[in-house]
Amino acid sequence: MSILTATDAKRLIVGVADMKVAKGPGHVIVTHALGSCIGVTLHDPVAQIGGMIHFMLPDSTVNPSRADTNPFMFADTGLPLILQKVLAAGAVKSRLIVKAAGGAQFVDHKDFFAIGKRNYTAMRKIFWKEGLLCKGENVGGTISRTLYLDISSGRVWFTNSGQEVEV
């Protein structure tokens, strides 16, 4: 993974089980179609460094070998790693503004597919463990969210059905 600087492409796309870190003004990081997956943004407004992860599952123990090759698929392996990457790029932990969106749910009375809920619980646990405060979140419901982080302004928002919502 490379850190992008202001001279590179301006819009960075984060796939499912993926992350991106960007440095310098002008960059927007975006991830499409968050359903039960959660997108987390970390942003240092002073250093103008930000990152976004799109994780799919709460817990890497369902598939430990995958966690090695694909750590960003899981909350427990992906979140500590993106924090590390953002700090390594020059962000300062005490200045980080953390936000989250996604974690939608099916209508599921026995919670077989309650992955959105479990993702959210796992994320809160890791935030607590890492000493991160979540400044804004828009989670749950049944909608699909496309999440954006603007590195210059630190603005985080999502779109659904053509509507923009601040996070």
Next chain:
Amino acid sequence: MISIAAISLDIERLDPISAVVPRLASVITNEAAGLEDIVRVIEYDPALTANAIRLANSAYFSLATPVTTVREAVQQIGAGRILQDAVGREVGPRFLPAMPTYELEELEFWRHSVAAATAASLLPRFAKVSIPQVVFTAALLHDLGKLIIARNIDAESRQEIKRVVAEQYMTYVQAERFVLGFDHAQVGGLVARRWRFPEDLTNCITLHHQPRRNGTAKPAFDAVHVANAVAKTIGTGLGVEGMNMSINTEAVSALGLTSESLEALCAQTLLELPQTLELFEDVHSGIQHSHH
């Protein structure tokens, strides 16, 4: 307002698919038919024969020794995968365009269909009951009806479905039924019947949101229901429906799946999706790069 008569007429006018495809589906779902019958149907069609052998020899299956005959191909990878491949080649080009009605961008409907097909093909590894091979193809076709509704629906009905979902707390498929009088699952079943697919396959499509609706519990219906949910969970085909669909918990239990095995299935489906899309590379040269 669109009527079911207009939908039926549109289905009548659909381009047919190669006759060998439903013939192969019928022989696969016929319990009395054996390997010989399957081989005969495939060998009758040179293109299907070539594709079956090529599929078996693809990097995806990475068999120890190359396959040279249809019989070996069927024995090694199963007729269900050969049918899935043949159907994917038939419908793929029709599944590629954007579908504004369902708020799906170009390639997204195809990715969702292939993701469901991938999940279905992986289900035998995770389920505790036997999964009929026709499911691999039924999952690929489960949202077929969306194609027909998308090209017939009027703007007012689209808005009305969205309004009903928001104000009356219905699932998307319930709102379709409420506003239109029918839903994409039913319409998909009609298309499959028009294409002369066997009843088992047709029912999988019709019942993919309500696998227990006709009172019979069948692993095939449950499997397609779950495959769709897995494909949504990995973020494909969300669109206007999002995750606003009901999970039939009896269906999940009947397959012997748990929260843990479902998560593992989702992980495996996401990882295999690029490879499955690559198997259809020649359907659309851009598919393997389609990941947003």
